[in-house]
Amino acid sequence: MTYAPVTVSLPIADRVTAHRFYSDGLGLEAVGELADDGLPEPLQFVVNDGLRLMLIPTGGFGWVIGPHEVATRGQSECVLSLGVASPADADAIVERARAAGAEVLTEPTAQPWGYAGAFADPDGHLWMVSAE
Known part of the structure; x- marks a missing residue:
């Protein structure tokens, strides 16, 4: 079985701050359809051909992790x-x-x-x- 791409999801406090950090700071390319705030939704970055990074506002993590608390x-x-x-x-x-x-x-x-x-x-x- 092959998994590609693997997506690592991280909770974030602010989409604009996170987008700026990962695009300007690490030089990663954001992908996806633009939302009303001008950023892709979901906010994803290509790390390489097999890995994507998805940044999810902390409140949105609940639908993924259920009752488990975000650190x-x-x-x-x-x-x-x-x-x-x-x-x-x-x-x-x-x-x-x-x-x-x-x-x-x-x-x-x-x-x-x-x-x-x-x-x-x-x-x-x-x-x-x-x-x-």
């Missing part, structure tokens, strides 16, 4: 990782994210497993950027 900002159950070709690419992505409002948690540096840095998006979701 509050600053609490995360996963780290989303982006693999890049070089340390310079990792530096560039972390700097773009910082300029777009990310909180840089770990400056890019050599780690035992490679070169990596980590940041939290405006909603507190954790991202790691790494190069081998």
Whole structure:
């Protein structure tokens, strides 16, 4: 069985802020029909051919997860990782994210497993950027 694309859905507080961060900060392409606010609905970004990121206002998560509560900002159950070709690419992505409002948690540096840095998006979701 093949699953493509896989969609990762994250709760967000504000569509405009999230759109700006992921388009300007990470350079991802938004896809879909435009809603009244001028942004795609649902708000989805293409990460690569097999992966999409869907951003759902926190209140809208209820129809997906039922009675399970969405984690509050600053609490995360996963780290989303982006693999890049070089340390310079990792530096560039972390700097773009910082300029777009990310909180840089770990400056890019050599780690035992490679070169990596980590940041939290405006909603507190954790991202790691790494190069081998």
